[in-house]
Amino acid sequence: MKKINESTKQPAGNVSRRTAIKTGITAAGAAAISLPSRAFPAESADEELTPFLDMPRTGPNRLDWETLDSWLTPQDQVFNVQHYGMPEIDEKNFKLEIDGLVKKPVVFTPAQLRDLPSKEQYMTLECSGNGASKGFINAIYNSKWTGTPLRPILEQCGIDPKAKEIVFIGADTKEETLRAKTRRELKIEVPFGRSMSMEDAMGQDLLLAYERNGKPIAHRNGAPIRLIVPGWYGIANVKWLTRIEVRDRRYMGRYMGRDYVTVRGERRGSEIVHVETSVGRMNLKSIIARITRRPTANGRVPLKAYGAAWGDGTEIQQVEVRVDDGKWLPAKLDAEPHKKFCWRFFSIDLGSVEPGKHTAVSRAIDVNDRVQPAAEDDEIALKKTYWEAYQQWPREIEVEA
Numbered sequence: 501m502k503k504i505n506e507s508t509k510q511p512a513g514n515v516s517r518r519t520a521i522k523t524g525i526t527a528a529g530a531a532a533i534s535l536p537s538r539a540f541p542a543e544s545a546d547e548e549l550t551p552f553l554d555m556p557r558t559g560p561n562r563l564d565w566e567t568l569d570s571w572l573t574p575q576d577q578v579f580n581v582q583h584y585g586m587p588e589i590d591e592k593n594f595k596l597e598i599d600g601l602v603k604k605p606v607v608f609t610p611a612q613l614r615d616l617p618s619k620e621q622y623m624t625l626e627c628s629g630n631g632a633s634k635g636f637i638n639a640i641y642n643s644k645w646t647g648t649p650l651r652p653i654l655e656q657c658g659i660d661p662k663a664k665e666i667v668f669i670g671a672d673t674k675e676e677t678l679r680a681k682t683r684r685e686l687k688i689e690v691p692f693g694r695s696m697s698m699e700d701a702m703g704q705d706l707l708l709a710y711e712r713n714g715k716p717i718a719h720r721n722g723a724p725i726r727l728i729v730p731g732w733y734g735i736a737n738v739k740w741l742t743r744i745e746v747r748d749r750r751y752m753g754r755y756m757g758r759d760y761v762t763v764r765g766e767r768r769g770s771e772i773v774h775v776e777t778s779v780g781r782m783n784l785k786s787i788i789a790r791i792t793r794r795p796t797a798n799g800r801v802p803l804k805a806y807g808a809a810w811g812d813g814t815e816i817q818q819v820e821v822r823v824d825d826g827k828w829l830p831a832k833l834d835a836e837p838h839k840k841f842c843w844r845f846f847s848i849d850l851g852s853v854e855p856g857k858h859t860a861v862s863r864a865i866d867v868n869d870r871v872q873p874a875a876e877d878d879e880i881a882l883k884k885t886y887w888e889a890y891q892q893w894p895r896e897i898e899v900e901a
Contacts (some may be wrong), residue, residue, distance in 0.1 A: 503772055523587070530738070533803075537808075538571050539571055540569075540789075547792035548793055549791075549792055550748060550790075550897045550898075550899060551565060551897070552566070552791075552856075552897060553857070553898055554797065554894070555637065560576070561576070561580060562723065564577060565638060565789045566789070567633040572644060572713050573643065577641065579627060579641065579642075581639075582720075583603050583755060584672035584673055585690050586720060587671040589724065589740060594724055594865075595607050596609075596708070596725055596744070598653065598744045600667075601662060602603065602654070602657040604656070604658055606653070607783045610710060613708055613800075614710060617652075618646055618647065618651075619647065620646050621644075621647070622642075623645060623731075623746075625640065626733060626782060628760065628889075629887055629889065630889065631889035633886075640843075641681075642842055645707055645709040645711065645712055646711035646712075647709035648708045649706070649708075650706040650708055650727075651701075654701075659698075660746065663698055663748055663818060664697065664748050665743045666695060666696055666739060667693055667746045668744055669693045669717055669743040670722075670741060670746070671740035672691065672741060673690060673692070674690065674692075676742045691743075693751060693753040694737065694738055695747075695750070695756055700780075704809075706729055706730075710733075720741030721739065722737075722738075723740075726739050727739075730895075731811070732780055732782060733779050735755060735779055760887060761777065761778055763774070763776050764882060764883045765878070765884065767878060782811055783811060784814070784865075784872050785810060785864060785872060786819050786864035787808035788860055788878075790805070791897055792806070792852070802850075803851070803853060804848065804849050805862075807821075807831075807842065807845065808843040808845050810842070812832055814852055814866045815866060816844050816866055819831040819846045819864050821860060821863075823853065824858055829848060829850075830848075830860070832847055832848060833845075854899075855900060856898065856899060857896065859897075860897070861895065862893075863892050873890070874891060877891075
């Protein structure tokens with residue numbers, strides 16, 4: 501079994517324990533940030549990792565839950581999804597245009613955006629397909645984004661009262677085929693785009709981001725400018741942002757009207773009616789990140805679980821955990837770090853179990869008493885599509901004597 505804590509001392513700043521151990525960085529030499537980097541401060545030195553049986557270890561550019569040791573995710577564990585490939589970007593000639601139904605269209609270079617008033621936004625970003633298949637629960641990361649708030653810029657542009665939507669367009673493009681294999685087949689080169697209603701776009705603090713965790717955004721994650729939409733799934737956070745268009749009609753690009761659409765069954769009397777919605781705000785969700793053990797005593801093994809819960813920014817009231825078919829027990833939510841749109845970490849003593857196979861699962865509950873559903877609940881069981889996989893996620897372990 502693998503030891504989690506080689507040392508109880510933590511490097512300062514955003515240098516993870518994993519990285520510090522590998523490179524020999526000391527606390528005095530690590531860069532400081534305002535928030536603690538340690539993920540689960542309740543861990544003690546005598547705990548040992550009990551590996552999960554239900555999923556393989558994480559590969560590159562994915563979050564490794566079992567060795568997670570930083571509240572802000574290091575770059576080597578940041579996932580990336582490219583829908584139209586990764587565009588080549590010439591930052592010297594890169595521009596962001598804001599036009600459409602505005603009185604004063606504007607064009608910004610990245611340098612001009614950096615000269616505007618800046619804001620920091622802490623946010624957990626999750627792929628909407630995260631958790632949709634066995635072994636895929638690591639397309640998520642937590643960041644401190646720095647950028648320019650969008651709303652003041654749009655207000656200065658003067659939005660036409662007829663405006664209904666704002667479209668965010670990236671530099672990545674691809675040829676799409678519409679009405680394939682019909683006499684009206686159409687092939688057209690289109691950019692990646694997503695849209696939001698005026699109410700959604702102007703009612704929250706969207707950010708034109710150029711830094712992640714105090715460093716320029718990596719090219720694969722959307723540099724030089726990326727849209728940040730707190731509390732929304734990753735698909736809404738458009739990378740390589742080149743244009744913002746204000747419109748008076750709905751935008752129906754592939755990733756709004758045909759893909760990233762959730763089809764969910766709803767019971768209406770004796771019938772089930774399927775409703776289609778575009779993927780948007782993140783759902784309430786939690787996961788047990790790892791389970792540790794202490795030495796066997798009297799034939800039983802003491803266990804402890806650590807995990808994370810997140811959602812659309814609605815306050816998380818409680819996380820509960822149960823082992824096998826036991827009772828739901830309240831976990832302890834870490835008081836700090838605590839940011840509105842970021843994951844909350846939790847821990848719980850699971851008591852002592854007999855050696856053998858066991859299953860542990862968590863569920864999050866928010867201040868509106870919404871409970872994270874199980875896989876057999878209607879809102880998950882009647883869902884027909886891959887997206888928005890926020891069901892409870894049982895973790896399987898085998899405990900040695």
